[in-house]
Amino acid sequence: MRLQARTSRHKAFLSFEAMFAMIPALLMLTFALGSAHSLSVSAAERMDGQQVFDKLVSIADYAVKQGAVRTGAAGTDQVRYPNWIDESMLDGGSLARGLRQEAGLAELSIQLDDPGPGAVCVYRLVVIGDNRERIAKLFVCGE
């Protein structure tokens, strides 16, 4: 009888010990899961930002090399002048509209005017004017 009582008391202590041991383990697990979640969220945000930036860089490169450049006839082939921007190609925003759909961006603008703070933008150095008289920045902004 006495032995049985001692055994059951011993079992109770063991259960208490196991319970107290589980608390830090659970806390650690919660912390690890929380950290993993915040890590994956921040990694996703970074990747999204990098993706948008890369798209803007590609679009800007296309614009200054082909999409919005001056062209002229040299012999039979039409030649392009990279970084010499034809301002009329930017009017109306048709270039930006077409590229926005292709790139899968929610918004896109290609302009020579400074868009101001707030927008995610890249710029490229270009020349404008019939005699390349002005150095300007071509802004490509989007999200």
Place this chain on the structure above:
Amino acid sequence: MQSIEALISLMFFVSICAYMLSCVAEHPALDDSLYRYQLTNDVWRVLYLRGDFKGLRLESNDPVRERLDSDLGEIEAQTGLCAYLGGIRDTSCPGQKTLARVGSINRIVFIDGSPENLTLMVGKADG
């Protein structure tokens, strides 16, 4: 013995926590290496389109050099980018000591009538 075990476990846990927190706190900047190279090339291309290398001479009072200096100054004013032309030792920001490197490219240009290798280095003032 149990205290030592607990201490080792605690140290292990704390080191994992520190590592995880450092991973969360770290926000590596965007990878813009291609963009920086494109900007460097833009500086070159703009100077070329403006005719700044046509008939270039080493004399500092050469009108072509003056036009080149003026365009480098204009680029610096608009973008904050400092350009240094290695072959002719020309720069848009002579007083600037520390620059964050943007990029550099090599091109062959006729200087004083003979082809010379010219290095264009572009940097941005810190801060």
